[in-house]
Amino acid sequence: MVKIYKFTLSILFLLLSAGISFAQYTVTGEVTDDRSGEPLIGASVLVRNTTRGIVADIDGRFSISFDSNESATLVISSLGYLSQTVSVSSSNNRLQIALREDATNLEEVVITGLASTVKRSNLANAVSSVSARELTGTTTVQTTDGALYGKVAGATIRSNGGAPGGGVSIQLRGISSLVGQSQPLIIMDGVYINNSFQQTGRAAVTGAGASTQDDGANRLADINPADIESIEILKGPSAAAIYGTRANAGVIIITTKRGVAGKTKVSLSQDIGVATPLRLLGVDDWSEEKINFFFTTEERRATELARFRQGDRIDYEDYFYNNTAVLSNTRLNVSGGNDKTRFFLSGNISSEDGTVKNTGFDRYSIRANVDHKLNDNIRLGFTSNYIKSNTDRGFTGNQNNSGASIGYSIAYVPNYFDLRPDANGVYPNNPYFAENPIAVTDHGINKSEVNRFVQSFNMDVDILKTNNSFLRANVAGGLDYTQNSTMVYLPEFLQFQRSQANPGDLYVGRQETFNSNFQAALVYNWNLGKVNMNSQGGIVRLDFRNSELFNRGRGLVPGQTNLRQANVQEIAVNYNSEIQEAGVFLQQEANFDDKIIGTLGIRWDKSSLNGDKDQFYAFPRASVAVNIANFDFWKVGAISQLKPRIAYGETAGPVAFGNTFTPLQGANIGGLLGSVVGTQVGNTSIFPETATELEFGVDMGFLNNRIALEATYYIKNTQNNIQNLNLSPSTGVSTTPSNEAELQNKGIELGLSANIVDKANFKWFSRVLYWQNRLNMTRLGIPLYTLGAFGTGLGTFLYAENYSPTTIVGTPADPSVPGGFTIWGNGQPKFTTSMYNTFNIYNSFELSIMTEWRNGGDNINLTSFLSDSGGTTNGWFDDDNGDGIPNGRQRPPAPYNNAGRWVQDATFIKIREVGLYYTVPKTAISNMFGNAVENIRLGVSGNNLFLFTDYYGYDPETSTFGARSVDNNVDIAPYPTPRRIFFHLNLDF
Numbered sequence: 001m002v003k004i005y006k007f008t009l010s011i012l013f014l015l016l017s018a019g020i021s022f023a024q025y026t027v028t029g030e031v032t033d034d035r036s037g038e039p040l041i042g043a044s045v046l047v048r049n050t051t052r053g054i055v056a057d058i059d060g061r062f063s064i065s066f067d068s069n070e071s072a073t074l075v076i077s078s079l080g081y082l083s084q085t086v087s088v089s090s091s092n093n094r095l096q097i098a099l100r101e102d103a104t105n106l107e108e109v110v111i112t113g114l115a116s117t118v119k120r121s122n123l124a125n126a127v128s129s130v131s132a133r134e135l136t137g138t139t140t141v142q143t144t145d146g147a148l149y150g151k152v153a154g155a156t157i158r159s160n161g162g163a164p165g166g167g168v169s170i171q172l173r174g175i176s177s178l179v180g181q182s183q184p185l186i187i188m189d190g191v192y193i194n195n196s197f198q199q200t201g202r203a204a205v206t207g208a209g210a211s212t213q214d215d216g217a218n219r220l221a222d223i224n225p226a227d228i229e230s231i232e233i234l235k236g237p238s239a240a241a242i243y244g245t246r247a248n249a250g251v252i253i254i255t256t257k258r259g260v261a262g263k264t265k266v267s268l269s270q271d272i273g274v275a276t277p278l279r280l281l282g283v284d285d286w287s288e289e290k291i292n293f294f295f296t297t298e299e300r301r302a303t304e305l306a307r308f309r310q311g312d313r314i315d316y317e318d319y320f321y322n323n324t325a326v327l328s329n330t331r332l333n334v335s336g337g338n339d340k341t342r343f344f345l346s347g348n349i350s351s352e353d354g355t356v357k358n359t360g361f362d363r364y365s366i367r368a369n370v371d372h373k374l375n376d377n378i379r380l381g382f383t384s385n386y387i388k389s390n391t392d393r394g395f396t397g398n399q400n401n402s403g404a405s406i407g408y409s410i411a412y413v414p415n416y417f418d419l420r421p422d423a424n425g426v427y428p429n430n431p432y433f434a435e436n437p438i439a440v441t442d443h444g445i446n447k448s449e450v451n452r453f454v455q456s457f458n459m460d461v462d463i464l465k466t467n468n469s470f471l472r473a474n475v476a477g478g479l480d481y482t483q484n485s486t487m488v489y490l491p492e493f494l495q496f497q498r499s500q501a502n503p504g505d506l507y508v509g510r511q512e513t514f515n516s517n518f519q520a521a522l523v524y525n526w527n528l529g530k531v532n533m534n535s536q537g538g539i540v541r542l543d544f545r546n547s548e549l550f551n552r553g554r555g556l557v558p559g560q561t562n563l564r565q566a567n568v569q570e571i572a573v574n575y576n577s578e579i580q581e582a583g584v585f586l587q588q589e590a591n592f593d594d595k596i597i598g599t600l601g602i603r604w605d606k607s608s609l610n611g612d613k614d615q616f617y618a619f620p621r622a623s624v625a626v627n628i629a630n631f632d633f634w635k636v637g638a639i640s641q642l643k644p645r646i647a648y649g650e651t652a653g654p655v656a657f658g659n660t661f662t663p664l665q666g667a668n669i670g671g672l673l674g675s676v677v678g679t680q681v682g683n684t685s686i687f688p689e690t691a692t693e694l695e696f697g698v699d700m701g702f703l704n705n706r707i708a709l710e711a712t713y714y715i716k717n718t719q720n721n722i723q724n725l726n727l728s729p730s731t732g733v734s735t736t737p738s739n740e741a742e743l744q745n746k747g748i749e750l751g752l753s754a755n756i757v758d759k760a761n762f763k764w765f766s767r768v769l770y771w772q773n774r775l776n777m778t779r780l781g782i783p784l785y786t787l788g789a790f791g792t793g794l795g796t797f798l799y800a801e802n803y804s805p806t807t808i809v810g811t812p813a814d815p816s817v818p819g820g821f822t823i824w825g826n827g828q829p830k831f832t833t834s835m836y837n838t839f840n841i842y843n844s845f846e847l848s849i850m851t852e853w854r855n856g857g858d859n860i861n862l863t864s865f866l867s868d869s870g871g872t873t874n875g876w877f878d879d880d881n882g883d884g885i886p887n888g889r890q891r892p893p894a895p896y897n898n899a900g901r902w903v904q905d906a907t908f909i910k911i912r913e914v915g916l917y918y919t920v921p922k923t924a925i926s927n928m929f930g931n932a933v934e935n936i937r938l939g940v941s942g943n944n945l946f947l948f949t950d951y952y953g954y955d956p957e958t959s960t961f962g963a964r965s966v967d968n969n970v971d972i973a974p975y976p977t978p979r980r981i982f983f984h985l986n987l988d989f
Contacts, residue, residue, distance in 0.1 A: 024065050027088045029095030031060045031076055035760070035843075040099060041262050043078040048085070049527050051470045058262040066090075079109070080131075082705065083119075111232055111253055114242055114585060115474045115521040115536045122597045124623035124645040125239035126697055126712040126749055128152045130231040132257070134836075138848040138915035139941035140271045140329050140982050142352065142361065143221040144228065144254070145170055150834035150852035150912050153712075153749040153771040154235045160962040161974035162278075162955065164354045164361030165391035166221035167197075169962045172235040172250035173714060174745035174773040174828070177653050177689055178721050178805060182965035184233075184250040185243060186220060189369075189383045189456045191478030192246075192542060193254075194513045195220045197963040200393070200486045201507035201550055202446050204572060207400030212963045215397045215975065219482060222387045222452050224348045224365040226269075226331050229257045235749075236716055237693040241621035241649030244540075244583050244605040248653035248691045248718065256383060257335070258369050259344040264336030265934075266989040273327035273982035277355055278944050279954055280976070282874035283317050283867075284888075286414050290877045293886070304414075311416035320406050320441065321976050325353035325360075329982075337371075344369040355978050356406070357441050359394040363387065377465075381458040383478075389450045395440050396975040398960050403435020403496045404444065407863065407973025410437055412870035427495070432870070435496040445489040445561075452482045469526035474538075477518040484511040492556050502568050504556030509573070514545040521585075530593040540583040548575040577657045581607040584616075595631055598624040609655040611686045623647035629701075641701030641708070648695070652688035659722070659737040660684050680724070681733040689739070691718040706758065710751040718743040723782050740781035743805075747773035763840040772831035775804040784818050788967030792821050795860040795899040797967050804828065805966045808858055810899020824903040825858030827969040834912075844921065850913040854956075859906045862972045863953055864891075873952075906956035906969070908949035915941035917984070935988035942981040 031043040039060025046053035047064070056062045066072055068090055077083035081099035088095070102108065109117045110127050120129070130151050141147035143166035149157050152172075160167035169183060176182050186193040197218045199211035232253040234240040240247035284290075291308060295301045328351045335344040348365040367385045374380060399405040412432040413419065419438045421427045427439040456478030464471035490497055492504030521538030550573035553566025563569060587601035604616040625645040628634060634642070661682040664675040697712035721741035727733060753767040777800065784800035786792060786809060795810040800818040806827035814822040832855070838848040867873040868888045876888030890896035917939035925933050949956055955977040959968045 025068055025090040025093055026063055026065045027074070027093045027095065028063045029061070029076075029097055031056045031062070031078065031097045031099060033081075034098035034100050037098075040078045040081070041260055043076060043097075043099070046075045046077075048073040048075050049530060049532070050467050051465060051525065051527075052467060114519060114538060114540070115523050116534055116587070116589065118589070118597070121641065121643070121699075122591060122594060122625060122627070124597060124599060124625035125647045125695065126153075126235065126710065126714075127239055128154070128233040128235065130233070132229050135228055135231065136225050138850065138913040139943045139980070140273070140327075140984075141225050141943065142166060142350075142980075143168065143217075144223050144225045144231075145218070145220045147225050148231070150769070150850055150910075151836075152233050152235075153751055153769040154747065154773070155233070156773075156829070156832070157957070158962045158968055159955075159958050159977070160215050160217075160960070161396060161958050162355070162977035163215055163217075163393040163396065163975040164352050164359055165217045165389070165393065167215060167217045167962065168220075169197075169218070169968060170252075171965075172233065173716055173747055174775045175743065175805070175965055176249040176691060176716075176718055177965055178723065178741060178743070178799070179656070179965065182249050183218075184252045185240075185246045186252045186254065188223065188254040188454065189256055189478065190458060190476045190517075190519070191454055191456045191480050192515050192517045193220070193223075193454070194480050194482050194515050196513065196546075198448075198484050198511050199509075200446060200448055201488045201509050201552075201572070202393075202395070202404075203398075204550075204552070205402070205488045205490060205505050205507050206395070206398070206404040207402045208398040209400065213398045213960055215393060215960070216963075217391060217393075217448075218963070219450070219452075219484075222363070222365075222389055222450055222482075223254070223385075224331075224346070224350075224363070224367070224387070226348060227256045227346055227365070227367050227385075229255045231255075236649070236695060236714055237619075237651040237691045238621065238623065238647035238649035238695040238714070241619045241651050242585055242587060242601055242603055243651070244585075244603040244619050245581060245607055245617070245652045245654055245688055247651040248689060256367065256369060256385075257333075257344050257346070258371060259335040259337045259342035261337050261339055261342055264334065267331075267333040267335075267986065268989075269329075269331040269984070269986045271327070271329040271982045271984050273980055275325040275327055275352070275355055275978035275980045276323075277321050277954070277976045278979045279947055280317055280322060281952065281954065283315055283415055283872050284874050284876040285313070286416055286871075287877070290871070290886075293877075294871045308414075308416045312418055313415050314418060314420075315415060316410040316413060316419070316437075320357075320410065320437070321355060323355050323357060325355050325978065327352045327980060327982065340373050342371045354392070354394065354975075356394045356396070356975060359392045359975075361389070361391050363389040377462040379460045383454070383456045385452075385454040387450070387452040387454075389452075390447065391450075392445075392447045394446060394975065395437075395444055396973060398972040401434050403430070403433055403437070403494075404440055404490060405973055406437045406441060408866060409433045409435055409440075411863075411866035411872055411973070413437075414872065429495050434499075435494060439494055440490070443491050443494070445487055448484055448486040450482065450484045452480070454478070454480050469524070472523045472525075474521045474523060475519070478516070480513070480515040482511075482513045485509070486511075487561070489561055492558055500554070502555030502566075504554065504558075504560075504566070506553045506556055506561055506563060506566060507550060507572065508552075508563060509548065509550035511548045512546070514543075516543045517541065532591040534589040534591070535587070537586045538584075540585065542579075542581040542583075544577075544579040544581075546575070546577045548573050550574075579608055579657065581605060581609075593630070595627050596624070597627070598622075605652070607654060607688070609657060609660070610688060611655075611660050611684045615687075617652060617688060617690075619650045619652065621647070621649035623649075639700065639702055640705050641699060643699040645697045645699070646695065648693065650690065650692045652690045653718075655686055655688055655722070656737075658682075659686055662733075677733065679734045681727070681731070681736045683736045683738055686722070686737060687720060687739060689718060689720050689722060691716060693717075707754040708752070710749075712749040714745075714747055714749075716745040716747075717778070718745070723780070725782055738781075741777060742779035744776045744778050745773055747771065761842050765838050767836045768833065769835075770831060770833045773828060775806060775828055777801055777803060777805055786819055786821070788961075788964075789860050789970045790862070793899060794862060794865060795824060795903050797827075798823070806969075808860065808903050810903070812898050822898065822900065824900045825905075826856075827859075827967070828857055829854050829906075830856030844919050846915075846917045846919070848913065848915045849911070851909065852912050853909045855907050857906045857969065858903050859951065859953065859956060859959070859969045859971050861902050861904045861951070861953055862970065863974070864904070865902050866973060904951055904953075906949070906951050908947060908951065908956045910944065910948075911946040913941070913943045914945055915939060917941075933987060933989060935986070937984070937986040939984035939986075940982065941984065942979065944977055944979050945981075
C-alpha cells in the first residue's frame with residue numbers, strides 16, 4: 001500500500017512538473033550595434049514596470065522566461081545607445097535587437113541623488129555631461145578642468161596663466177560668493193576631492209604679497225584625464241541641493257573608467273607633441289628720436305644713445321617665451337573580467353616641457369578599479385589611484401620691484417641692451433629694473449612635488465527583491481590624501497639679492513590635506529501600476545584636515561638650499577585646520593510611465609565651521625518634468641520629444657575656517673613673548689552663505705531625436721554673503737565677519753545638437769551651446785566700497801547695491817556713480833557660445849573641431865600698463881592721430897590719464913580643439929599582425945590652435961587673480977598660453 005502511495009505521488013509530481021514546464025515560454029535574443037553589427041556586451045534587458053531583468057553576455061545574447069499566458073514589454077538599453085521597447089509573447093520570442101547610437105545623449109544615465117540615477121530623457125534639471133570621447137577624444141589635454149573649456153553651458157573658465165601644470169578656475173552660473181566658495185564641489189568616484197589652490201610661496205619671495213598671486217595650480221591637475229569615463233555638472237542649487245552645504249557653486253561629479261566582462265583588453269597609447277606660444281605681442285623698436293623723446297635728462301639721453309649705438313637688438317619677448325616645448329604622454333590600460341569580477345588598470349606617464357626655459361610638468365599615475373560580485377545580492381567596488389607630479393612653474397606674473405618676474409622686468413628693458421651672460425658666465429646688471437630676468441630664469445627655482453592617494457569603496461546589498469519592488473542598501477566612502485612640497489629659491493648672486501642686507505632667499509613649504517567621507521543609504525523602489533516610486537534616505541559624514549608649514553631663510557651661504565645655512569630663519573606660515581560635517585538626506589522620485597516625473601528631496605547639514613556647530617540647516621529641492629510626446633494624444637510625428645520642466649533647490653556655501661574665532665597674534669610684551677588680540681573679532685553667530693534657485697526649461701527632440709534642443713532659464717539668489725562689518729573704535733577691534741550681502745544671478749543656457757548626416761559611410765554630428773549670465777548685488781548691508789586689482793587709478797571693482805560686483809570703475813571722478821568714480825566696464829561676458837563638429841568618413845577617418853566665442857567682458861590689462869611705462873609696447877612710438885604725441889603716452893579714451901586706458905574688451909574667438917584620426921581597417925590589421933593586434937588608430941591633433949581677438953594681451957582668458965571670486969580678470973605679465981600639437985598612436989591588443 002505504501003509503495004502504491006509513493007508511486008502515485010511520483011506520478012503526480014512528474015505530471016505537475018511537466019505542466020509547469022509547458023506553462024512557460026522563453027524569450028531569447030541578441031543585442032548588437034546597428035552600424036558595426038558588433039555585440040553589445042552588458043546590454044540591459046528589463047521587463048517594463050517590474051524589477052526583473054538580465055544583462056547580455058559577451059556575445060550580446062540574453063534569455064528570459066515568462067508564463068505561457070503572460071505578455072510583456074522589454075526595454076533594451078546600453079550605455080551610449082538609444083533604448084528600444086519590444087513587446088514579447090509566446091509567438092514573438094526570438095529577437096534581434098540593433099541599437100542606434102545616442103548621439104544627442106537622451107538615453108544617458110544622469111545622477112539625480114546620492115544613491116539614484118535617471119535617464120536624461122526623464123531629467124527635470126539642466127545637467128551637463130561630458131563623456132570621455134568629448135573630454136579627451138579630440139586631443140590630449142594637460143588637466144581635467146582645462147579640458148572643459150567650451151563644453152559646459154553656464155561655465156566661465158579662466159586660467160592663472162599658461163604655465164605647465166594648470167591653474168584653472170571654474171565658475172558655474174555666475175558668482176556664488178563674494179569672498180568664499182565660488183569654485184564647484186568636485187566628487188570623483190564618490191570621494192570629495194581636494195581641488196584647493198595651493199600656494200608655492202613665490203608671491204612672498206617676489207613681494208607680490210597675496211598667495212592668490214602665486215600662479216599656482218589647483219589640485220585637479222593631478223587627475224589623469226584619460227582615466228575619466230564621464231563628467232556630470234550640476235550647475236545650480238536646483239540640481240545640487242542634495243549635496244547641501246558645499247554645493248553653492250555647483251557640483252562636478254567625475255566617474256572613472258571601469259572594466260567590462262569579456263576578453264581582457266590591453267590598450268597602449270603614445271602621444272608626442274610640441275608646444276609654442278599661442279600669441280606673442282612683439283616689442284617696440286627704438287631709435288635715437290625715440291630715446292631723445294622718452295628719456296627726460298640730457299645725461300640719461302647720452303647714456304642711452306651710447307648703448308643704442310653699440311648694442312645688438314634683442315627681442316626679449318621672443319627670447320623668453322618663443323621656445324619649442326616637447327610634450328610626451330604614454331598610457332597603458334588593461335581591462336576585462338567575467339560575470340563575477342571586473343577590473344580596469346591604468347598607468348600614465350606625462351612629461352611636458354614649458355615654452356619658458358626651465359619650466360615643465362611631469363605626472364606619474366597608477367589606477368586600479370575593481371568590481372566584484374560576491375553573490376547575487378552583494379556587489380563591491382574599489383578604486384585606488386596614486387599620483388606623483390613635479391612642476392616647475394618659473395617666474396611670471398606680478399611682483400613688487402623684486403625683479404622676480406620675467407614679463408614685469410622685460411617691460412622696462414629696451415631691445416638694444418644685452419642682458420645675456422658674457423663668456424665667463426657673468427650676468428650684467430639690469431639698469432632699467434631691479435633684476436636681470438635671464439639670471440632669474442637660469443638659476444631661480446619655483447617647483448612643487450605632489451604625492452597623492454585617492455581611495456574609494458562602494459558596496460550594494462540587495463535586501464529584498466520581488467517582481468515589483470526591491471530594497472537595496474548602499475555603503476560608500478573614500479579618502480583623498482595630498483602632500484605638496486614646494487621650494488622657491490633665489491640665489492645670493494642675483495642682482496636684487498645683492499642689494500639686500502641678507503642676500504639669497506629660500507622659501508620651503510609643505511602642505512598636507514586629508515579628506516575622508518562616508519555615506520550610508522537605503523533605496524526602495526516599487527511600482528504602483530504604471531507609477532515607479534524610488535525612495536532613498538541616508539547619512540553622510542565628511543572630515544577635512546589641512547596643515548601648512550612654510551619656512552623662510554635669507555642670507556644663504558653661497559650655493560646652499562638648506563634652511564639651516566641661512567643667516568635669518570623664520571617660520572612664515574604654520575596653519576592647521578580640522579573640519580567635521582554631517583548630513584541626513586531623504587528623496588522621493590515618482591515616474592508615471594516615463595510621462596510625468598517628479599522629485600522631492602531634502603538634506604539637513606551641520607558643520608563645525610558654523611557659529612553653532614550643532615545646528616542643522618535644511619536644503620530642500622523639488623522638480624517635475626512632463627514628457628508630453630510620450631502621451632497617446634501626441635500625434636506630431638516630427639517632434640519625438642517635448643519635455644517642459646521646472647526645478648527648485650537650496651544649497652549653501654561653507655563659512656571660512658576661523659571666522660568664528662578671534663585670532664591671536666604674537667607680540668613682545670615687556671621683553672617676553674606673548675599674544676595679543678588681532679584687529680578682527682570672531683562671530684559666533686555666523687551661518688552659511690545660502691542660495692536658492694528656480695529653473696525653468698524645455699527639452700525637445702525632432703525627427704526621431706536626430707535633433708535635440710535644450711533651453712533653460714534660471715534665477716539664482718545667494719543670501720547671507722559674508723562681508724567684514726566695521727565696528728566702533730570703542731570696541732578695541734576693527735571688523736568682524738557678518739552675513740551682510742545678497743547676490744542675484746539670472747541666465748539663459750541653450751544647447752542644440754543634431755545628427756545632420758547619418759549614412760553608412762558618412763556621419764556628421766554638430767552641437768552648439770550658448771549661455772549668458774547677469775549678476776546684480778541686490779543687498780549690501782554695509783557701506784559701499786571699491787576693492788580688487790590695484791586701485792581706482794588703474795581700475796578696481798564696485799561693491800554697491802543694484803550694481804554687479806564685477807563692475808569696473810576708476811578715475812576720473814564721476815559723482816553720479818555710487819562711490820564717485822567712472823564706470824569703465826564689466827568683467828562678466830555678455831554671452832559665450834561654442835560649436836563642436838565631428839565627421840566620420842567610411843568608419844576610418846574622424847575629424848573633430850571645437851570653437852568658442854566669448855563676447856564682451858573686460859579685463860584690467862596691467863601688462864599694457866607695464867610695457868607702456870617702459871616704452872616697450874609694440875607700436876609705442878607710433879602716432880596714429882598725428883598730434884606729435886606717441887600712442888604709448890595717450891591711450892584712449894581722452895584725456896588719456898584715466899583708468900579707462902587699461903580696461904579693455906576681452907572678446908575673442910578660439911579654435912579650441914582639432915583632431916584628425918585614422919582607424920586602420922581590421923582586414924589590414926589581420927593581414928599584418930594576425931590576431932596579435934585588434935585595433936590601430938593614428939592621429940594628429942591640437943588645442944589652442946588659433947586666437948582671434950582685439951585684446952592686447954597674451955590671452956584674454958588668463959588672470960593673475962584667477963583663484964579669486966570677483967576680480968579674476970586682472971592681467972599682469974602672465975605666462976603665455978601655449979599652442980599644443982600632437983601626433984598619436986593607439987594600439988589595442
